Amino acid sequence: MLNLAASSALGQPSKRRVCYYYDNQIGNYYYGQAHPMKPHRIRMTHSLIQNYGLYRKMEIYRPHRAAFEDMTKFHSDEYIKFLQNILPENKSKFKNLMSRFNIGEDCPVFDGLYEFCSISAGGSIAGAIKLNKQATDIAINWSGGLHHAKKSEASGFCYVNDIVLGILELLKYHQRVLYIDIDVHHGDGVEEAFYTIDRVMTVSFHKYGEFFPGTGDMRDIGIGEGKYYAVNFPLRDGIDDEAY
Structure with missing residues (x-):
């Protein structure tokens, strides 16, 4: 989970404006049987937020999905093209690249892998933009926080580093x-x-x-x-x- 907070709001907790990014498709992605990473938990979290009435305290947005050009502000073009093109059905053709980009047991190929990455990254980028425009004090992206992904390598269940992309967006307005x-x-x-x-x-x-x-x-x-x-x-x- 990625939680972005503006420093100007730290002294006024009761007046903080909170926005929350959620795409209802996120829970459909499946890393595979027995894999500890389960995107369905994000859907469960959203259900709890609804049933406890916490959504009344927040503005909820469905983020734009991050485009190729958004992801390559940090990641290499070749790596993102690989994520775009690889599928469970064709992964045998990408054997050498899978090894190079650390795709395997921890970071498997699954249906909709690229779309999953674009949803995760899109929420964090959108939250950073919202903060830059001073339209919120806290931005939350439950599908984010994928902090292990490297420039040209997946790692620890993480493929695209939404946090780095969000920080790069913040640096446009903040020193x-x-x-x-x-x-x-x-x-x-x-x-x-x-x-x-x-x-x-x-x-x-x-x-x-x-x-x-x-x-x-x-x-x-x-x-x-x-x-x-x-x-x-x-x-x-x-x-x-x-x-x-």
């Missing part, structure tokens, strides 16, 4: 962006994307050790102009609320 990642896994794809620049500070709280993706050491702090703009909080098992 600097602070990215905070509280997923149990290190936000390696986002950190890598901005590791050498000082306009984005990436902050990741994550389990560390023999745990995917194995990155996010406390000593990883960025390089060049980005030195000290990558902040990592590697954590062990057993952390409680007080320690956190």
Whole structure:
């Protein structure tokens, strides 16, 4: 899940305007039997939001799906073309490219893969645009947060890095962006994307050790102009609320 918040609203929680992006097709995509990534959970979340009446507190939008040109603002043209063209029926023709782009057991080929990526990325880009126009204080995209995807490589169930695309949109209007990642896994794809620049500070709280993706050491702090703009909080098992 990606949650984008404007800094100007931090002192006024009762007056925050919240918008929420949801495409009702998102729950139709299926990574495969026994795969832990289940987009259907996003549909379940939407159902809870409706039944608890939380939708009355938010503006709900169906995002435009991200186009090829949107995704290639970060990802390589060749990689996005590959995602556009590969299908479960023709994947044997793409054997070499599947290996090159890290498509396999964790990141399988499934029906509608490219459309799934365009929905996820579209929501995060739309949220960033909304913030840039000062039309909301908080933008939520439950289908986003796919923080492991690299420029030309899928990783950890993530194919297109909607977070990087959203941040690039925010940088059009803002001099600097602070990215905070509280997923149990290190936000390696986002950190890598901005590791050498000082306009984005990436902050990741994550389990560390023999745990995917194995990155996010406390000593990883960025390089060049980005030195000290990558902040990592590697954590062990057993952390409680007080320690956190």
